[in-house]
Amino acid sequence: QQQVKQSPQSLIVQKGGISIINCAYENTAFDYFPWYQQFPGKGPALLIAIRPDVSEKKEGRFTISFNKSAKQFSLHIMDSQPGDSATYFCAASRTGGTSYGKLTFGQGTILTVHP
Amino acid sequence: GEEVAQTPKHLVRGEGQKAKLYCAPIKGHSYVFWYQQVLKNEFKFLISFQNENVFDETGMPKERFSAKCLPNSPCSLEIQATKLEDSAVYFCASSQFRTTEAFFGQGTRLTVV
Numbered sequence: 001q002q003q004v005k006q007s008p009q010s011l012i013v014q015k016g017g018i019s020i021i022n023c024a025y026e027n028t029a030f031d032y033f034p035w036y037q038q039f040p041g042k043g044p045a046l047l048i049a050i051r052p053d054v055s056e057k058k059e060g061r062f063t064i065s066f067n068k069s070a071k072q073f074s075l076h077i078m079d080s081q082p083g084d085s086a087t088y089f090c091a092a093s094r095t096g097g098t099s100y101g102k103l104t105f106g107q108g109t110i111l112t113v114h115p
Numbered sequence: 116g117e118e119v120a121q122t123p124k125h126l127v128r129g130e131g132q133k134a135k136l137y138c139a140p141i142k143g144h145s146y147v148f149w150y151q152q153v154l155k156n157e158f159k160f161l162i163s164f165q166n167e168n169v170f171d172e173t174g175m176p177k178e179r180f181s182a183k184c185l186p187n188s189p190c191s192l193e194i195q196a197t198k199l200e201d202s203a204v205y206f207c208a209s210s211q212f213r214t215t216e217a218f219f220g221q222g223t224r225l226t227v228v
Contacts, residue, residue: 034216036219041221042221043119043206043208043220043221044219045219046217049216101146101163101170101210101217102148102160102163102174103158103160103217104160105157105158107155107156107157108156108157
């Protein structure tokens with residue numbers, strides 16, 4: 001019920017290409033869906049987040065697509081750059097109730113962008 | 116401060132020893148969260164606080180783990196009698212309100228030998 005499943009586990013993309021990472025969740029009470037970027041030895045940093053009242057959100061080269069009926073959301077990185085090489089985590093949480101704010105993370109995707 | 120500060124960065128303990136980790140949330144943030152990240156990148160929620168009050172401790176292994184957030188002091192996570200399986204990176208995060216972005220610290224890498 002609390003799981004968030006993320007795929008693929010790893011992804012290799014050429015510079016300038018599009019990176020796509022997918023996540024699926026089970027708990028329909030989740031109402032906040034952030035994506036985090038993590039570099040080795042660093043903490044996760046928020047990239048972009050979406051709430052279920054919209055189907056898409058774009059910030060620069062990063063876009064979240066959200067499908068509420070399918071309980072799926074995805075991250076698209078346009079014009080991928082070598083500096084985007086990192087581990088990406090999707091997450092989900094509730095903004096109400098006693099477990100609000102507690103992030104349930106996906107398993108992570110190691111993205112490598114070749115020059 | 117403007118960032119979540121975690122200390123120490125690295126901690127090595129022998130099995131059975133105590134480990135204590137510290138987290139100073141961003142000034143003005145009322146909510147603090149602790150997560151454990153194990154080698155396969157998996158994040159596990161441990162506990163959350165609203166100011167000095169425990170908000171959600173459903174992830175805490177209570178027999179050996181404890182945590183506190185006291186006024187005017189860094190929050191702390193203490194592990195009594197560490198086990199090899201406690202080896203992980205422990206992250207602290209803070210947020211201003213219940214519905215806003217959580218900012219993560221750089222983590223404390225705990226190695227139990």
